[in-house]
Amino acid sequence: MNATAIIEVLSRRLPADVSSGLEVVEARDGMPTLYTAAAGLPEVCLALRDAPELRFAFCADVTAVDYHPREPRYEMLYVLACPGVAGYGDTPKRLRLKVRVKHGESVPSVSSVWAAANWGEREVFDFFGIEFAGHPDLRRILMPDDWEGFPMRKDYPVQINSPVKTYSPLQVSEEDFVANVQAARDGVRDREPGR
Numbered sequence: 001m002n003a004t005a006i007i008e009v010l011s012r013r014l015p016a017d018v019s020s021g022l023e024v025v026e027a028r029d030g031m032p033t034l035y036t037a038a039a040g041l042p043e044v045c046l047a048l049r050d051a052p053e054l055r056f057a058f059c060a061d062v063t064a065v066d067y068h069p070r071e072p073r074y075e076m077l078y079v080l081a082c083p084g085v086a087g088y089g090d091t092p093k094r095l096r097l098k099v100r101v102k103h104g105e106s107v108p109s110v111s112s113v114w115a116a117a118n119w120g121e122r123e124v125f126d127f128f129g130i131e132f133a134g135h136p137d138l139r140r141i142l143m144p145d146d147w148e149g150f151p152m153r154k155d156y157p158v159q160i161n162s163p164v165k166t167y168s169p170l171q172v173s174e175e176d177f178v179a180n181v182q183a184a185r186d187g188v189r190d191r192e193p194g195r
Contacts, residue, residue: 001054001093003032009054013047014040025098033096038076038107041099045113048080048095056080056095059110062120064101064128068154074101074130078110078117106131109138127152 003024011019018040025033036044048056061079076099084092101107109132111118121132122141129150132138140147149156172180 001032001091003034003095006032006034006048006054006095009051010044010047013051014043018043027096031094031096033098035098035100038099038101038105042108042110042113044097045078045110048097049113053090055082056093057082059114059116059120060094062110062117062124064124064130064152066128066152066154072100072102072105074103074128075099076101076107076124076130101130106133108133109135111135126150129153 003026007019007022007024010022018037021037021040022044023035025035027033048054058081059078060081061077063077065075065077067073067075078097078099080095080097082091082093082095084090099107107130109117109121111121111132112134118136119141121135122138124130125132125135125138126140126143127150139145143151
């Protein structure tokens with residue numbers, strides 16, 4: 001099923017204001033690609049999951065791309081799959097769903113549509129700082145809680161300004177060296193069985 005056929009199904013199931021925001025993009029890899037507005041994302045996702053002709057029952061991945069300095073800066077990317085088994089569509093198919101997101105704008109969570117999106121949205125929040133409205137547990141998932149900034153943003157400072165540390169051999173006197181070796185030997189003898 002190509003992207004145009006998917007949009008035809010969605011336009012029958014969605015209100016006109018939501019379906020008018022859908023846009024088809026021809027992908028080089030052959031996977032159908034759709035853009036939708038952030039405001040209509042939950043309705044589009046429910047239709048993709050529940051339409052008998054589509055049945056995209058599995059959200060395989062949720063990620064984002066930073067196109068800094070372009071505006072809208074981010075693109076959310078959802079990779080969806082229809083397994084094509086009894087009750088889940090007639091044939092296996094995949095779909096790439098994208099949402100353009102401006103800096104500081106939030107995106108509605110789709111974790112209520114696909115439970116698998118929960119952790120993916122947390123990861124996007126953790127690395128890009130994109131907020132998900134209605135997410136049940138939006139907090140860092142991989143970075144420490146006290147981490148400052150979002151490491152996958154293109155404007156994240158990647159170089160740390162600290163002096164270069166070079167190797168310097170440990171300097172001990174000859175007497176200290178002999179004493180350390182003797183203490184190590186004594187410790188080994190004390191741990192030998194029968195002593």
